[in-house]
Amino acid sequence: MSDLPRTLVVRLDSAGDVLLAGPAVRAAAAGSSYTALLCGPLGERAARLLPGVDEVLVHEAPWVGLDPAPVSARQTAALVDAVAAGRFDRALILVSFHQSPLPAALLLKLAGVDWIAADSVDYPGSLLDLRHQRAPHRHEAEAGLDLARAAGFALPPGDDGRLRVLTPPPTTELTGTEPYVVFHPGAAVPARALSPERAARVAAALAAAGHRLVVTGGPGERALTARVAGDHSLDLGGATDLRQLGGVLAGARAAVVGNTGPAHLAAAVGTPVGCLFAPVVPARLWRPYGVPHVLLGQQDAPCADTRARRCPVPGHPCLNGVPDAAVVSAVDALVSGGAPGDRLATEPDRGATV
Numbered sequence: 001m002s003d004l005p006r007t008l009v010v011r012l013d014s015a016g017d018v019l020l021a022g023p024a025v026r027a028a029a030a031g032s033s034y035t036a037l038l039c040g041p042l043g044e045r046a047a048r049l050l051p052g053v054d055e056v057l058v059h060e061a062p063w064v065g066l067d068p069a070p071v072s073a074r075q076t077a078a079l080v081d082a083v084a085a086g087r088f089d090r091a092l093i094l095v096s097f098h099q100s101p102l103p104a105a106l107l108l109k110l111a112g113v114d115w116i117a118a119d120s121v122d123y124p125g126s127l128l129d130l131r132h133q134r135a136p137h138r139h140e141a142e143a144g145l146d147l148a149r150a151a152g153f154a155l156p157p158g159d160d161g162r163l164r165v166l167t168p169p170p171t172t173e174l175t176g177t178e179p180y181v182v183f184h185p186g187a188a189v190p191a192r193a194l195s196p197e198r199a200a201r202v203a204a205a206l207a208a209a210g211h212r213l214v215v216t217g218g219p220g221e222r223a224l225t226a227r228v229a230g231d232h233s234l235d236l237g238g239a240t241d242l243r244q245l246g247g248v249l250a251g252a253r254a255a256v257v258g259n260t261g262p263a264h265l266a267a268a269v270g271t272p273v274g275c276l277f278a279p280v281v282p283a284r285l286w287r288p289y290g291v292p293h294v295l296l297g298q299q300d301a302p303c304a305d306t307r308a309r310r311c312p313v314p315g316h317p318c319l320n321g322v323p324d325a326a327v328v329s330a331v332d333a334l335v336s337g338g339a340p341g342d343r344l345a346t347e348p349d350r351g352a353t354v
Contacts, residue, residue, distance in 0.1 A: 002033035005089035016261035018043035024144035083111035093118035162290030163268035168246035205324035254334040272334035294330035
């Protein structure tokens with residue numbers, strides 16, 4: 001019987017958040033006999049792509065998300081029962097800088113998890129056994145890994161700490177064999193995407209510059225991707241699940257995408273990213289991680305740090321104001337290897353344990 005703990009990692013929220021939890025999950029898995037990931041419905045597909053995950057538990061938490069679920073005694077009890085059945089010795093609760101881990105910690109304690117660690121600015125009482133203070137301005141992926149390290153988990157030898165997913169499937173039957181660039185124009189939060197009109201013009205400019213463009217999007221974005229692809233690009237809107245999208249991104253020379261899940265999926269498969277990054281959240285926390293990338297967008301726009309879901313500034317200038325030539329230049333630099341590489345986490349600047 002293994003002396004290593006059974007560990008539960010919690011990362012509620014969206015697919016992008018779950019992908020950013022990947023390095024922390026791998027560290028936990030390296031020091032555990034069994035590792036489960038508790039996520040929300042929007043993160044489930046991403047959770048099943050992460051190396052090191054033995055089991056995925058899904059709960060629609062009423063304290064997170066763009067459209068939170070109502071509080072349900074039945075669903076809450078079902079979660080407590082599911083966690084109790086897992087007989088977990090330890091848990092890491094990963095949250096963004098503006099979130100509290102305490103609702104999840106309470107439920108895990110009720111489920112019998114003996115030892116729980118999380119970043120928390122709020123007094124946790126007896127809910128946390130390790131109350132960790134997140135280092136200022138820490139990228140989400142680095143912050144999660146900091147917490148794992150503070151809890152005694154380290155990445156295995158040879159793991160560089162970048163984002164990673166299980167090997168995606170080949171997708172040449174979708175994309176063809178000629179070199180291409182991916183353009184993913186949509187985002188779950190409208191403030192983080194170009195307007196459809198601007199996206200269509202950007203796509204036309206990239207195609208005119210000689211890039212074979214593959215336009216991607218979810219099932220609900222088919223009208224958008226058709227408009228953006230026009231008659232000059234390949235439209236794969238609604239044609240891929242998340243795993244297949246990983247394959248399409250892995251085959252691309254570069255990807256142009258907003259601050260949304262596919263940007264982190266591109267990073268996880270090692271593809272350079274031209275990121276149309278609306279500053280409603282700080283780029284230093286959410287930029288593409290571990291790959292060469294170029295940030296596009298006015299980072300000091302009036303909407304900066306507002307966490308707005310819809311742009312509060314008429315005309316959405318922080319993104320719509322990005323010139324076509326700037327996007328083309330960014331893609332050219334990424335494709336040629338001229339864009340700067342990403343700085344990974346270093347040992348200094350860890351959070352403090354209190």
